[in-house]
Amino acid sequence: MKVFNTLLGKKEEFLPQGDEVKMYVCGVTPYSDCHIGHAMSYIIFDVIHRYLRFRDYKVRYVQNITDIDDKIIDRAGKLGISTHELAEKYTNSYFADMDALNIGRADIYPRATEEIPKIVEVIQGLITKGYAYSAQGSVYFRVRNVTDYGKLSRRSLESMIAMECAVGGEEKEHPMDFALWKVAKPGEPSWASPWGNGRPGWHIECCAMCLKYLGDTLDIHGGGQDLIFPHHENEIAQSESFTGKKPFAKYWLHNGLLQLGEDKMSKSLGNLITIKEALEKYSPDAIRIFVISSHYRSPLTYSEDALEAAERRVDRLTQAISRQDQTGGKGKALDAEPYRKQFIEAMDDDFNTAQALAALFNLVREINQAGDAGISFEKAQNNLLSMVQEVLGLKLPKPQKISDVGGISSRAAVGTPTVILGTVTARVNRLVEERIDCREAKNWQRADEIRNKLAELGVIVEDTEAGTVVTYKSIPSEGSLDSLMVELCVALSGYAN
RNA sequence: GGCGACGUAGCCAAGUGGUUAAGGCGGGGGUCUGCAAAACCCUUAUUCAGCGGUUCGAAUCCGCUCGUCGCCUCCA
Known part of the structure; x- marks a missing residue:
């Protein structure tokens, strides 16, 4: 099995460290409803998760919920409710969306606010080792001390500074240093720490959760391509500096981003369609087929035509699954194995779902031909069903x-x-x-x-x-x-x- | 400005050095049906943005041009 590793920029053989694949995928910051860009990412990692189990890997899958950050504080303030209340509301909304899309649950969903002790421990360790410093109640990560900083996103500190994009924090030693701990502002939720009251910065929560629930070295770390920099770059810097072990994650998997019209769909641009809105128009199966019809690393553009076509593909699959075998299992029977092999071959090659689907649709045609010719196809049908339901996660409900x-x-x-x-x-x-x-x-x-x-x-x-x-x-x-x-x-x- | 990705039929989308360029949607024709629906069969890219180059041979490698997008700031 081969996977494309962002860290190396190429495909490599997938060899997990042990019996159990340690998989971490960046989760949500629950301050509003999820949009279909999130759906795309979580459907992709769900299929990867399902496929690993289909290939008999044991998987320990962790996904974070970052329930405290600037946006949550802002939004809660505007709504006049607590950050906790807001985060719980949208966490529930997130789980409802995932369930509706038949996205299997991770094993653990740690919340940032419940992992403060581990976060503080990691920050303290980084300070002790000279990778972090406190300044006016906040703590910053010292990027200059990491010689290979930028290796994931393939950029140098010089090029980052050159773009004068480094912002904020007069007290920072270097413009690219980033906050591990943010000093509490009046009225904001905060936790006690050796550096005073404050809250965790972005990046550190994922790092702490990975170390706590999966250990020093992950097998798979996934997320959208927009997280490569700075989020995942910083996670690597923090974790490898803290543990002294490299690599933090063996395989970095990143999905392409969903486009809406000309632009990326994102919360900041405001050009989004929520999962709930999409589900009012299209079936969960159609949304899943839409996502996996192209390669996970390619960008995908949301369009009504594409979703309608996906709906028709679902119909075709449902039809083939529902067809009644009239032979009573007697006589010649259709053999689905060649198609199952093609399916596995495609999925083994960096989860090429588009190609895997092609194999399944060829099998669909075979089943229909067998049906028309009076050849038994029930076994082939069951074979098809197992790939479609177990791996692709389609439900294919029938009337x-x-x-x-x-x-x-x-x-x-x-x-x-x-x-x-x-x-x-x-x-x-x-x-x-x-x-x-x-x-x-x-x-x-x-x-x-x-x-x-x-x-x-x-x-x-x-x-x-x-x-x-x-x-x-x-x-x-x-x-x-x-x-x-x-x-x-x-x-x-x-x-x- | 720096880094990266991409441009394959009406549309979506695999393929990334060598038999007839997957699959789906849509269109056209046919079989079946009283007619439909479903299904099946045939058909719909002599060609892979354009121009050069490497090669016995390129959609696939290299260069340039044009176009699109992402990241570099919060983001799945």
Whole structure:
């Protein structure tokens, strides 16, 4: 298995240190709802997480929640609530979004505010070793003491200073020194420390959590490409200086960023679509397929066309999964192994989900061909299902069966309630029965009229080999059905309800 | 200004030195069906932004040009 390591700028063989893969992915700062850029990142790492387990790795997966920082303080202040209250609200919102997208949970979600002792310990250690200094109640990291600072983002201290981008903190020794501990300002939440009351700076919380929950050396550290500098660069500087061990993480994995129109979707630009908004228009499976249709390191542009196409791809998969094998398992059977091999080969090559999907869609075609040719495909179907559900994390919900009466099979489309009033189903069934009679009498015009009128009410009628199938995309009102019956001169006789 | 990524059919998107350039969406034609739906078959890039170069051979390597984007400040 090969992975692209940002640290080396190339793919390399994936060899974790021990039996258990130690994986850390940067989590959220909960001060507002997550947008689909976050969804993209967490879907990608979810697929990586799932694939590692599919390949029989044990994984210990940690993701932080940075529940104290400038933005949280600002936002809470504006809303007149505590930072804790705000952070809890959006942490819950975050978990709800992850669940909706079928993103598997990490093993541990440490919160910055609950890890202050470890954070203080690391800062103290850095001061002792000369990698940090306190100044006016704050503590800064001394970047000059790290000879290889900039190795992840491939830039030098000189080039950073040249851009006069280094800002703030008159008390800093070097413009690029960054805060490990920020002195408390009046009215802000703060914790006691050897340097006075204050709160942790950005970067240090991830470092402390990694060391505490995963040890000195991680196997995988992941996040969006926008975190390479300064966040991950600084994490490396802190951790390696504190432990004296290199590398802090063997493999650095970074996902490309989601674009919306011309720009990156981000909280600061304000051009965002929240996960909740996206889920109002598209299914979770479609959002997942959209994300994994391209390579995780490439940027991806959000567009309605792409999401609609993803929705159609989901339909195609669902269709293949739902198809009934008519052979009873007898005779020749379709062999899915070649496709499973292709799938694994693609995923082994730096999680090439786009190529892996191609293998699955080739298998879909094979299954459909087998079905048309009367060849058994049930085993192949199960094989496909395991890859799609276990690794890609799709749920592929199917329409739920409601009833099967008089040769009319009724089902509720995904997202439509399955409990429907008997008075409604009676009327629909009566109309469908009328249509069946018309078909038998070859009165095609009237049969089609009934089908079209029902479709207008959200009731789809299809004729299959197994008989007529009714799918409720929405549930029509009794009144609208009554009007339709009057219009079509169909009586409800025999369907008293 | 520095660093980096990218430009493949109508759209999304793999491929990154050598058989017919994956897969999906959309379009066109056909099979099946009374007609639809689903499915299947055929079709939709003699060509990979442009121009040079290396090579027996390049979409794939090198150079230049044009265009797009990201990071360098908070960000998944």
